[in-house]
Amino acid sequence: MKNTETSDFKYIGNILLNWYKKNARDLPFRQTKDPYKIWICEIVFQQTRINQGLNHYNNFIKRFPDVKTLAEAAEDEVLLHWKGLGYYSRAINIHKAAKQIMADYHGSFPSEYGEILKLKGVGKYTAAAVSSICFNGKMPAVDGNFYRVLSRFFADGFDISNSKAFSYFSELAALILPEKVGDFNQAMMDLGSEICKPKNPLCGECPLHENCLAFSLQKMSSFPVKTKKVKAENLQLTYYFVHRNGQFLIQQRKDDFIWKKLFEFLPEISVELEPFVRNAKTINHKLTHKNLSIEIFDVDVTSASVWKALIGTKKYIISDFENFHEKSFPKPLENYIQNSLKD
Numbered sequence: 001m002k003n004t005e006t007s008d009f010k011y012i013g014n015i016l017l018n019w020y021k022k023n024a025r026d027l028p029f030r031q032t033k034d035p036y037k038i039w040i041c042e043i044v045f046q047q048t049r050i051n052q053g054l055n056h057y058n059n060f061i062k063r064f065p066d067v068k069t070l071a072e073a074a075e076d077e078v079l080l081h082w083k084g085l086g087y088y089s090r091a092i093n094i095h096k097a098a099k100q101i102m103a104d105y106h107g108s109f110p111s112e113y114g115e116i117l118k119l120k121g122v123g124k125y126t127a128a129a130v131s132s133i134c135f136n137g138k139m140p141a142v143d144g145n146f147y148r149v150l151s152r153f154f155a156d157g158f159d160i161s162n163s164k165a166f167s168y169f170s171e172l173a174a175l176i177l178p179e180k181v182g183d184f185n186q187a188m189m190d191l192g193s194e195i196c197k198p199k200n201p202l203c204g205e206c207p208l209h210e211n212c213l214a215f216s217l218q219k220m221s222s223f224p225v226k227t228k229k230v231k232a233e234n235l236q237l238t239y240y241f242v243h244r245n246g247q248f249l250i251q252q253r254k255d256d257f258i259w260k261k262l263f264e265f266l267p268e269i270s271v272e273l274e275p276f277v278r279n280a281k282t283i284n285h286k287l288t289h290k291n292l293s294i295e296i297f298d299v300d301v302t303s304a305s306v307w308k309a310l311i312g313t314k315k316y317i318i319s320d321f322e323n324f325h326e327k328s329f330p331k332p333l334e335n336y337i338q339n340s341l342k343d
């Protein structure tokens with residue numbers, strides 16, 4: 001931190017507020033202070049770019065306009081409406097948190113930062129964003145945008161992969177925090193995503209460029225400093241796409257590892273099905289920190305009696321080509337079904 005202990009940096013927060021007044025993005029969730037909607041949008045846009053996520057957000061809010069509707073919905077339906085956003089565990093947590101609000105807060109969204117933080121799946125960033133935007137809370141919503149803007153502005157080399165980065169940048173943010181924290185948090189979100197971008201920041205358009213140390217040194221790309229890179233893990237998955245006359249067999253995933261509660265093809269088959277195994281296809285798919293190689297064997301059960309015996313075991317769920325959209329599949333499996341339809 002450079003000379004920050006002794007200087008007054010509050011003017012920076014006010015510069016940002018003035019900039020935000022003129023340049024705030026016109027987004028649907030900016031017209032509301034409904035904490036439920038702000039919470040959902042914070043979760044949706046943590047993982048998706050605004051223009052990609054907007055339709056998903058609107059559809060989700062249309063189907064689940066409030067906490068009660070969401071809490072009363074079946075989990076499968078919540079997952080279905082999360083389709084296209086990935087990170088399904090977040091949808092499961094949102095659903096659990098809605099139930100928690102109904103049970104512990106009589107259906108009223110909690111207003112205190114500390115209470116919001118108790119909701120399932122809600123971290124410090126989201127609790128700070130919701131409490132400051134909707135309830136005049138005073139916590140900075142520190143995320144990657146804060147790391148980037150602050151480390152560049154102060155040319156501060158604190159390593160953002162350090163486990164203390166969050167508290168370090170929270171302290172730094174406190175130095176510039178103006179009265180209107182909700183607007184300030186949103187200004188930082190907009191500045192970080194539209195102007196102080198990770199690559200090629202638009203410093204000429206930035207309200208902070210006159211005082212930004214990284215800009216004056218022309219060292220924008222040197223900040224933020226990140227030393228540790230998380231290495232992606234390579235994983236191999238095998239599936240059997242067991243089908244007959246437009247129907248196919250699936251099961252619901254239970255483990256926490258990936259794709260919890262989504263539907264999948266069969267990970268193994270019994271010996272009676274081996275004669276029906278035809279070609280295999282390998283699909284490569286990337287998840288955060290995981291590279292998946294998915295081998296899918298096509299199993300066309302041409303024998304009516306074998307098929308009958310198989311579904312008679314009641315071990316599997318039967319899906320069909322016409323209605324498979326009613327269930328949530330991981331993206332690569334959904335693509336596989338769609339391509340099978342074309343064959």
Ligand code: SF4
Binds near residue numbers: 208
């Ligand atoms: S001047 Fe450039 S590097 Fe500095 S905060 Fe603005 S956009 Fe970021």
